[in-house]
Amino acid sequence: MIEWVTSFFLLGGAFFVTIATLGVIRFPDTLTRMHAATKAGAFGVALMLVAGSLHWGTTEAVVKSFLILNLFYITTPVASQLLSRAALRRFKDQAQLDVDEWPATVEPRKGSVPSRKE
Secondary structure, three states: OHHHHHHHHHHHHHHHHHHHHHHHHHOOOHHHHHHHHHHHHHHHHHHHHHHHHHHHOOHHHHHHHHHHHHHHHHHHHHHHHHHHHHHHHHOHHHOOOOOOOOOOOOOOOOOOOOOOOO
């Protein structure tokens, strides 16, 4: 029975990681790509860690999975927020945002080269 539950979590995690990969490939700009990578990717990794904990079933595996999951959920949003700020600062004129909450006092970096439009 535990093999079925482990397989379910592992396949679910693989599904969400695949969805995150497709989002990174298919979405048009940096902000939406990062959204796909952080949301679906983090959930997929969480499901895979649960599957690993169930498969090995030792206290050591559960504690390690719990620590990895906590560190992953602490670092992923921070890294995503910093990358999105850097991307918005560099490509503000190409962002096409409905609401622009970026302060008017902050200007793009000098010498930044805008990417080509696709």
